[in-house]
Amino acid sequence: MNLIVHHWDTDGITSTAILVKALGLDEFTNLTAPVGEFRFDERIWKAVEKAERLYVLDFNVPDEVERVKIPTLFIDHHTQPRIKNPLVEQVNPSLGGEYWPANSLVVSEHFGIWNAWSALGAVGDVGEKAFELERVRKLLDREGISREEALRLVELIDSNYIAMEREAVEEAVEVFLSHPIKELLEYEPWVKKAEAIREAIEGAVLGVEERNGFAIAHFESPFNIISKVARKLVWELGYRGAVAINGNFHGKAQLYFRISGEEAERIKVAEVIERLKSLGANAGGKREVLGCVCERDKIEDALKIVEEYLR
Known part of the structure; x- marks a missing residue:
C-alpha cells in the first residue's frame, strides 16, 4: 500500500495531488x-505499519520520520534538520539554504x-x-484562472481544516483529482463552510492591540482560523507582524506568530520554536511563521517568549 501523509492546508493537498499524478498512483491512502x-x-502509525511505502508531504515532522521503518520520500520546504534514517529520501531546499x-x-x-x-499551493502559503x-x-493563466479565483479556491480548500474536519481534508485530495479545477469554485460543501469561517475571522480581528507595529489578537473560536487571522493582520492590514491567540480551541490554546519578510531577517523563528517546545508546547513552522498548541494555562508563558522578539 502507498501511504501519503500530508499537511492539512491547500499546499499539502495540492502537493499530494501532484505526487499522485506524477507517480500514476492508482491505489493509495492519504491521511492528515x-x-x-x-x-x-x-x-497514522497503524497505517504506516500496513504500508509498503510512505510519502510525507509539506508536514514538518522530522522526529516522526526518523522513526519510520519503511522506504519513505519526505518532501518539504520548512526549516528542519537533515534526516539520518537511511530509509528516508529527504527532499528539502532549505537544507541547502534555499527558501x-x-x-x-x-x-x-x-x-x-x-x-x-503547483501555483495554488504557493497562493495558499504566501497569498x-x-x-x-x-x-x-x-501556470494560472494557462488554465484560465484569475488572481481572484485562485484566492477563492484557496479559501474553499482551506475551509475543510479550518472547520476541523479531518476526514474532509483527506477527501479533498480525491475531489481535486476528480474535478476540473474551475468547477471547485462552486463545490457546495466547501462554499458553505467558507462563508461561516469568513464571519469568524472578521470578528477575531476586532479590538486588536498594537505593540511596536505588531498586532496582538486575542479571541476564542472552535474554528482553526488562527493562521488566517495572522495573515489578514500582516498582509491586508499592514502590520510588521502579528501574534494571534485562540484562548479556547477545543480545550487547548493556540498561538500563531507571523512576521513580514523584512522582519524574518531579524527574528530567528527556528529559535523561537525551540523555546516554545521547552514549555512542552507542540510547535513548528518555517522562516516567517510559527504555530503552537499548548495547554491553556501555558499560553501566557508562550506569549511572553514571543513578545521578547517584538521589541
Whole structure:
C-alpha cells in the first residue's frame, strides 16, 4: 500500500495531488494529522505499519520520520534538520539554504510536473505574494484562472481544516483529482463552510492591540482560523507582524506568530520554536511563521517568549 501523509492546508493537498499524478498512483491512502498538531497519531502509525511505502508531504515532522521503518520520500520546504534514517529520501531546499515559498513547487520541481495545482499551493502559503512569481502567474493563466479565483479556491480548500474536519481534508485530495479545477469554485460543501469561517475571522480581528507595529489578537473560536487571522493582520492590514491567540480551541490554546519578510531577517523563528517546545508546547513552522498548541494555562508563558522578539 502507498501511504501519503500530508499537511492539512491547500499546499499539502495540492502537493499530494501532484505526487499522485506524477507517480500514476492508482491505489493509495492519504491521511492528515489531527488538525493543528505536528505529529503522527495512533491512526497514522497503524497505517504506516500496513504500508509498503510512505510519502510525507509539506508536514514538518522530522522526529516522526526518523522513526519510520519503511522506504519513505519526505518532501518539504520548512526549516528542519537533515534526516539520518537511511530509509528516508529527504527532499528539502532549505537544507541547502534555499527558501521556497510552497511545498507544491518543490514537489513539481522534483517530478517535473507543473500545473495550476503547483501555483495554488504557493497562493495558499504566501497569498498575494505568490503572484509576484512569474511561474505562478503563467501556470494560472494557462488554465484560465484569475488572481481572484485562485484566492477563492484557496479559501474553499482551506475551509475543510479550518472547520476541523479531518476526514474532509483527506477527501479533498480525491475531489481535486476528480474535478476540473474551475468547477471547485462552486463545490457546495466547501462554499458553505467558507462563508461561516469568513464571519469568524472578521470578528477575531476586532479590538486588536498594537505593540511596536505588531498586532496582538486575542479571541476564542472552535474554528482553526488562527493562521488566517495572522495573515489578514500582516498582509491586508499592514502590520510588521502579528501574534494571534485562540484562548479556547477545543480545550487547548493556540498561538500563531507571523512576521513580514523584512522582519524574518531579524527574528530567528527556528529559535523561537525551540523555546516554545521547552514549555512542552507542540510547535513548528518555517522562516516567517510559527504555530503552537499548548495547554491553556501555558499560553501566557508562550506569549511572553514571543513578545521578547517584538521589541
